[in-house]
Amino acid sequence: MATKSANLYARIEPEVKEQAEGILSALGIPASNAINMFYKQIILQRGLPFDVKIPSSRPIDMSALSEDQMNLEIEKGYADMKAGSAKTASKAFADIRKDYNL
Incomplete structure (x- = not known):
């Protein structure tokens, strides 16, 4: 060495x-x-x-969305959940705690 x-x-x-x-x-x-x-x-x-x-998409500022836009984002999340491409909040937080030894 x-x-x-x-x-x-x-x-x-x-x-x-x-x-x-x-x-x-x-x-x-x-x-x-x-x-x-x-x-x-x-x-x-x-x-x-x-x-x-530069990321192709930026986080969405939920406070700037109209009611229709907000509903569309919620529907996208629901579709992801049904397709199995999302994890529960408890699983996400458990992963964060494990990854960062919290």
Whole structure:
């Protein structure tokens, strides 16, 4: 293994740093190791190891919808539920608690 002797200085939003380090701590991974893993993935992928793009859809501002538009969104959700492509709120929250060790 190569000696770790290079320094990296980066400015990051304090809240982002705190949240990420909390997750890394729960995983038992020091931030410096995570950064090293990220850089190695950049090398292996010959670019960022994830897509960097503007999402094709944005979250819907429910407060800006008319009653007809709101009903249409509710119908879409109901159709997703009936098709089995949605999970219950309790399952979603259980997954979040499991994923973030809450």
